[in-house]
């Protein structure tokens with residue numbers, strides 16, 4: 001089996017899992033996985049598809065600038081430039097972008113601060129943060145409609161080989177050294193977002209309802 005087919009199947013499996021969680025509402029989201037270093041190529045989702053379906057036209061191979069690497073009628077994701085930045089600036093092997101209600105609400109609540117910080121949460125260990133008082137900071141960037149501008153703002157936060165950036169009222173983009181790691185980070189982020197929202201709802205209840213009987 002060629003490396004491209006191997007990576008295709010890996011990304012298709014990740015896509016199926018994220019689809020089962022209903023993380024591709026209204027054709028939103030895009031995924032990519034590195035295939036080769038020389039010449040540099042990666043597979044990226046075709047734009048505007050229903051990502052809950054598994055078809056032979058789900059992904060296309062693109063080059064280091066996000067242009068189709070061969071003859072195809074498929075259009076790479078409109079947000080391919082963000083994936084290009086990930087592979088250009090980090091050692092990542094996979095990049096995932098999803099829109100969920102939870103990541104959008106968190107990005108709006110903390111948007112003016114430009115970041116959301118998590119502390120005292122077991123799941124920040126998914127980011128390799130194992131120290132007692134470790135903090136996880138997820139940057140939040142402005143959702144520029146101009147994709148090159150969005151990609152430039154996003155690229156500022158590409159320091160490590162894994163990480164996450166929220167795009168305000170748009171979604172989250174995560175990356176990792178491989179598909180397993182990127183998915184782990186995405187799941188951890190969505191857990192933390194849901195926890196934060198549930199906890200703030202609970203805290204807003206009048207005192208008697210806060211008492212667990």
Ligand SMILES: CSCCC(=O)C(=O)COP(=O)(O)O
Nearest residue numbers: 026028029030047048077078
């Ligand atoms: C209908 S969602 C708007 C575009 C977007 O944010 C997205 O994630 C999906 O775009 P793509 O071109 O990758 O299908």
Ligand SMILES: [Zn+2]
Nearest residue numbers: 028029079171
């Ligand atoms: Zn998007």
